[in-house]
Amino acid sequence: MELDRRSFLAGCGTFSIAACAGSPPSLRHASKDDLAADLRPTDNPKFVEWLKAFRSRARHAGISPATLDATLPNAGFVPGVITRDRTQIQTRRTLEEYLSIATSDERLAKGRAAFARHARTLAALEAKFGVDARIVTAIWGLESQYGEKRGQVPVISSTATLAFDGRRAEFYETQLLAALRILDRGDTTLSQLTGSWAGAMGHTQFIPTSYQSYAVDFTGDGRRDIWSDDPTDALASTANYLARNGWRPGLKWGAEAGAGGPPGRAIQPQSGGVRFTVTHNFNVIKTYNNSDFYAIGVGHLADRIGGADPLNGTFPPDENDLTKDDRIAIQRGLDARGYDIGTIDGVIGTKTKTAISDFQRRRGLPVTGTATAEVLAALR
Structure with a gap:
């Protein structure tokens, strides 16, 4: 790097x-x-x-x-x-939260559209430089939302x-x-x-x-x-x-462990979460941004743009004992009550925290802005 x-x-x-x-x-x-x-x-x-x-x-x-x-x-x-x-x-953020943002439905849909729209150019780039065109597209998506x-x-x-x-x-x-x-x-x-x-x-x-x-x-x-x-x-x-930073043509970045990916070293960036097997090209992606989360985000988004399925593994509950599905349920409950919580993705950002605080205030609950089992129960 x-x-x-x-x-x-x-x-x-x-x-x-x-x-x-x-x-x-x-x-x-x-x-x-x-x-x-x-x-x-x-x-x-x-x-x-x-x-x-x-x-x-x-x-x-x-x-x-x-x-x-x-x-x-x-x-x-x-x-x-x-x-x-x-x-x-x-x-x-946890890896689960990071990947929820990196491979959101919106980013994935726009990525597939961009990949199709620029297919000829991307194919020419892959032929010239030997770098997987989906990886280039994924970096584009994470860096600027495909130019937006x-x-x-x-x-x-x-x-x-x-x-x-x-x-x-x-x-x-x-x-x-x-x-x-x-x-x-x-x-x-x-x-x-x-x-x-x-x-x-x-x-x-x-x-x-x-x-x-x-x-x-x-x-x-x-x-x-x-x-x-x-x-x-x-x-x-x-x-x-x-x-120029050493990409090896034809070598995948890695894959979820047990998913039939290439041989490589094992990593588990989030304790209790999904395990991955990564290759030399994973390290090359990290020359662009020296973060395991970023490199996994790029690699997984590239795979999804190419038609791959979501990860099979699961992540542990968060510090408040909520799963991603629980957090999504909170966001949907707030959205149904007219709150602007942004994207429903299970990631508790500023808008969701603000909405939770207002909901807690109106319900007479302690105002913390934190997604908890108590908030989830009150929304059901």
Whole structure:
């Protein structure tokens, strides 16, 4: 794994899906008008002074005067990226919860549709790079919901703000310089150079240094365009990334233990839960995101996109002695009473907790926002 991507993921939370995404979920690609107010560049005199000092370092690093003249005067301080960088909440989900999100009915349906829609391109990528096209599609699905959540924060402004802030100054100044080189090369324009609040870009959320190392012009138009609505270059870049990190063609990532998968090492990421047998290619997926949960999520989503069945094994009850079916029953009960709980998937997120709290309050129960057997009984 390259050090810069490991550093980036350490700051964004490797267990989360689209952890550093900057745009809200939607059925379309979000516009800059959808950005939260604190993610829009603003004036900051100290930041302007920092940019003046940075300019000399950028010239020394080989960035052209023309690119610096076009970008730095238009860069703005983005307060929201500092807030998010300093106050990230690392939600510790179980593997069962993670897979419920990673292979939700919606993500699976969209993945199968995307795989069919881009079948010719994906087949060409597999032939060129030797990487399973379903794995590439699954990474696309987890990183940006198949392009719906690419992020619209200006990358020059976000990386400059994080470099100026100083918590990880060297890392983000390196990302800023890499982003400027993208513009120097002409791969995209300043207005199109957008991404997550942390600088991850395009359909498969490359950071600028990963882009420099692995991005591919597969369309042949002279630009390595991972930002456009056409995902071809982004998907090719991801396939290239995996290939160059050691992907072995024809080898499955792994499988649920006892399901007839390839030989490999045994893992059980959640105590008492499903066991898996994983191969070398499982480790290659982890170079993209160094998390067993992520690699299993990618592998299982890829299998499901290809028509495989859900896992056969079961997971133990949660800390409140509820099974996934129990949690789904709570969500359905709340949904039937008019509460907005988001997706009914057995994962107790913010909306479900808020709904539980209101339900408990109305029923005269202790208000905890926690899914419990008491709440389940009250809803039945």
